[in-house]
Amino acid sequence: MSHTKLVIGNKNYSSWSMRPWLLLKAFDIPFEEVNIALYQDNTAEKLGPYSPSLKVPALLHNEITVWDSLAICEYISEQLLDGRGWPANPKKRASARSVCAEMHAEFPNLKKDWPMNCKASVELFVSDKIEDEIARIDAIWSCCRRKYGTDGRYLFGRFSIADAMFAPMAICFQSYGAKLSQEAQAYANTLLAHPHVQQWIEQGQQEEESMSMSNVSNMY
Numbered sequence: 001m002s003h004t005k006l007v008i009g010n011k012n013y014s015s016w017s018m019r020p021w022l023l024l025k026a027f028d029i030p031f032e033e034v035n036i037a038l039y040q041d042n043t044a045e046k047l048g049p050y051s052p053s054l055k056v057p058a059l060l061h062n063e064i065t066v067w068d069s070l071a072i073c074e075y076i077s078e079q080l081l082d083g084r085g086w087p088a089n090p091k092k093r094a095s096a097r098s099v100c101a102e103m104h105a106e107f108p109n110l111k112k113d114w115p116m117n118c119k120a121s122v123e124l125f126v127s128d129k130i131e132d133e134i135a136r137i138d139a140i141w142s143c144c145r146r147k148y149g150t151d152g153r154y155l156f157g158r159f160s161i162a163d164a165m166f167a168p169m170a171i172c173f174q175s176y177g178a179k180l181s182q183e184a185q186a187y188a189n190t191l192l193a194h195p196h197v198q199q200w201i202e203q204g205q206q207e208e209e210s211m212s213m214s215n216v217s218n219m220y
């Protein structure tokens with residue numbers, strides 16, 4: 001019988017952990033969750049047996065280890081979802097892969113200055129660089145919804161890896177008061193209303209650890 005173990009960090013802060021966790025939950029895939037508090041004296045020792053990068057998330061599936069959020073989402077789709085993590089249509093799938101890669105690789109200022117914190121509710125300063133990055137995410141959300149999402153409520157219609165990759169941004173935007181277009185805000189509201197996004201936020205808000213901004217910026 002197959003065994004799936006997902007190693008994650010603090011739910012309040014670890015946006016990279018949230019992405020594959022949400023994908024597994026959204027598709028109702030049973031898994032064991034291993035929670036490791038980050039930036040503690042023994043964190044590296046605890047992560048060592050699971051994660052070659054000493055970062056979270058890491059996925060252990062039978063004898064196979066996969067690390068790094070996007071690689072894990074790809075693996076989950078391929079091995080546990082018969083490819084259903086991505087849109088079936090090749091054109092949609094190409095765009096879904098592109099926006100996921102962009103989320104993974106880009107937005108350095110949002111990652112540094114607007115890190116996920118499920119407990120936060122405060123208007124943050126919007127620098128020009130942050131404004132540009134928010135505008136790009138707004139454009140991705142609005143464009144995907146309009147062009148590819150008309151047969152459902154998510155970026156490409158039904159829930160996909162793309163929604164899991166962007167869900168933490170919806171939390172950040174809500175926490176820090178980002179001003180979005182109507183279309184992008186409607187999509188952010190859909191993500192925030194997802195039962196497993198709600199579950200993640202609630203569990204994150206119950207955690208007691210609190211981190212310094214420099215650590216939190218590293219975690220995004």
Ligand SMILES: N[C@@H](CCC(=O)N[C@@H](CS)C(=O)NCC(=O)O)C(=O)O
Pocket residue numbers: 009013014015016017038039054055056057067068069070104218219220
């Ligand atoms: N590119 C990696 C980033 C993983 C990452 O930075 N994880 C953070 C937590 S969200 C972490 O483990 N930080 C611990 C550290 O840097 O020591 C991914 O997509 O999974």
